[in-house]
Amino acid sequence: MSAKNMEKVEQATNRKNISLPMSRVRLIMKSSPDVSCINQDALFLTTKATELFVQHLALSSYKNGSGKETNTLSYSDLANAAEESETFQFLTDILPKKILAREYLKSLEEMEKDADNL
């Protein structure tokens, strides 16, 4: 009993400084084509970088967003960050802005008008 507890204490004081599970990050990395082997340090760095990224994305989106009044970080704050910030551009596909159906239909109509004018 004490041996296992000691191991847990050791893990805590090892101060890996990360919370995300490296095994899960490794799974995601391996799903990338052409990747064969991943060195342990590289795995650690990617995991840590992902944590830093989450912090950065959350904080930047919040600061730039309208959430300051409502004291809430909302999806649209994130979508705005993806569109407006260069560093978050790679997220535009998965964080699309939401528009009202009404507006979408209007823009469709305008596109058709333009096509006719050509």
Next chain:
Amino acid sequence: MAEKPEDLNLPNAVITRIIKEALPDGVNVSKEARRAISQAASVFVLYATSCANNFAMKAKRKTLNAGDVMSAMEEMEFERFLQPLREALEAYKKGQKGKKEASEQKRKDKEKKNSPGENDKSRDEEEDEHMDDEQEGENEGEEEDVEN
């Protein structure tokens, strides 16, 4: 072996905790935002991996190493991460060294213990499994220690 879709997602509880720690106290995060950030994090891993892999391939290496990841961060314009990453890596390597020495010491101790009862053996087996889980990742880049 079928992969469940959750396997490529990061654990929600951990993501939520990281978000909360980054934001000022008392700020709420909508469920949708949380999910979106989690997905963004997975995409980040993929993007970083692919970028790092390009550096490895350029150097004609098959194994992704720490340098490749750092180069990828620069390429992705996340220079702000470089310093904290370097520091974290230092601490991590020191911790790994200590862990390795500690587990080697434990194995030596176990060899001494192994003479008495079967109860001890089953507990030792449990410990072995646990240690294998920890070392699983380690064996990737480093040589395995051969047990005598």
